[in-house]
Amino acid sequence: MTLTEPAADLDTDAQVRANDRGHVFHSWSAQALIDPLPVAGGAGSTFWDYAGNSYLDFSSQLVNLNLGHQHPDLVAAIQEQAGRLATIQPALANDVRGDLARRISEVAPEGFSKVFFTNGGADANENAVRMARLVTGKRKVLSMYRSYHGNTSTAITLTGDPRRWANEPADGSVAHFFGPYAYRSAFHSSSPEQEAERALEHLEQTIVLEGASTIGAIILETVVGTNGVLIPPPGYLPGVRALCDKYGIVMIADEVMVGFGRVGEWFAFQAFDVVPDLITFAKGINSGYVPLGGVVISDRIASHFDTVSFPGGLTYSGHPLACAAGVATFEVFQRDGILERVRDLGDRVVAPRLAAMAAKHPSIGEVRGMGLFWAIELVRDRETREPLVPFNAAGADAAPVAAVAAACKKAGLWPFTHFNRVHVAPPLVITEDELVRGLDIIDAALDVADEYVS
Structure with a gap:
């Protein structure tokens, strides 16, 4: 350029x-x-x-x-879309919205066919938590202390860093735990493998003490972003997956910052041999040219809402201008490697x-x-x-x-x-x-x- x-x-x-x-x-x-x-x-x-x-x-x-x-391709896509249909409400079908949802599901793991679009990352996390609570019938959510999940009510409560403090109390059904951080280990670990093992022991103890029967979801940034660029040690994310399966908890991967190429993968969890139940995204989906976020939903969770109404929505969900930039993003990623x-x-x-x-x-x-x-x-x-x-x-x-x-x-x-x-x-x-x-x-x-x- x-x-x-x-x-x-x-x-x-x-x-x-x-x-x-x-x-x-x-x-x-x-x-x-x-x-x-x-x-x-x-x-x-x-x-x-x-x-x-x-x-x-x-x-x-x-x-x-x-x-x-x-980026000329994203700008052109927005201009072209604005020229033929600038906006349409989310209850109607739209070509670029459906095209983008299909493309997202194709790069997600097998068994993720549906996408719920939001305006950004915070409301993506809000709605993912809502889905988990409705499907499991359990309200409590666990998240890491070193984390940021957004500025809306539940999202800021999920956030572990100091931005949460002045906003408390908000959602009272959130508890925090220590994630792995080998350089400053809360577990006095001497290797990445030991850090993963001890962090998982701590998480399981937290689940037991908080009451597995009360916990609907665990949400975590696949790679902790603002709070340290913390790469999960070997075995940690599969271990979280195993704990979620053991205790009937929904695993939510917050990919808002690290999804869509930031670490060289469509979704960062794809580098760690794990598959969550819900995937939240925003930011890199269209580089923020028009606000856009969303939740990629596993078929198991999506099927719950086949005959039960999902009690959530946004006026600008899947906005055509935002989705047009998202479709262009996929084309640039694939064309330019x-x-x-x-x-x-x-x-x-x-x-x-x-x-x-x-x-x-x-x-x-x-x-x-x-x-x-x-x-x-x-x-x-x-x-x-x-x-x-x-x-x-x-x-x-x-x-x-x-x-x-x-x-x-x-x-x-x-x-x-x-x-x-x-x-x-x-x-x-x-x-x-x-x-x-x-x-x-x-x-x-x-x-x-x-x-x-x-």
Whole structure:
């Protein structure tokens, strides 16, 4: 994609900034303490502001822009669809909605024939939980502490990270458990295999103590996203599947962030020899060009609603513009070999480069990831593994990682940082040269983190 070099337009910059600060109420923010960057445009793996600065987008915005900014095929699909039918209510059949549902079911495991469309990931998780509760007749749901499942009522309760705290109480039928995290093991494990074994023992104990007869579902991010890019150790996900089967619990795989190519698979669980009962998705299905999410439903669960009405729906479920971009996404993935190139770039470029950074920078405690989804965990002391910034750090406590992010931005890269980590999550269409350049920028920025090492 041709990049139009950004030109400074300070008058427009001032107007956009004034309108935003005067009238837009931003999420997850103290409104008087923020100053959002006015963005003028984007192309491929780059976006730019009105001041003439361009940035390599190493966060894919919110890890959703899998096919990059302004992909011509997605834009054309939306334009064509808008020209013939801009919208239609979900109770009527629509060609692109049905086409996209068919394509999704074809890349899902055997026995997943139906898709329920939502507007995004949070309401996908809400409706998946609703399905599990209705099918099992059991209300309680288990989820991990290190997780994010969305901002709506049940989804924010399922969320394990601090964003849940200020929203409590919400759904009272949720309990949390510790998932595997070998680098900071809650189970004092000495190997990935032991971490999986002990994490499963903990989960089974949680099921027993919470009451298996009360638990309708376990929901987990296949690869934990914002809370650490935590790759499940060998045997863990099949072990969760076995516990769900043993106790009559529905297994929900939250693939909102890692589905549709982020780790080099259509769905991340396909890399771990496991099949859930419900699959939630959003983000990468159409790179967020028009909001879209959904639930891929196993035939066993879908059949429950053959003669029983499902008590849920949304006005914009399966919106034609969103689905048209989704169909185009499938065509781009298949034509351009996106899954194969993600695996190649992850294995050949990212993994060895991050390993070299870890050997070079004393501030790096661990690097981990797969495909084009990685985390660099920063520490003050490798021996004690003290985080570079405390858990849920803000203000002055978060300054060291904020300084790393500022160094990245100054050099022309927009990073994804969370607590004591820098994540690597660029668009899946990034060129190899851009990927190397972005990793070079992070490498240099980590000199700032090294200054804080004990």
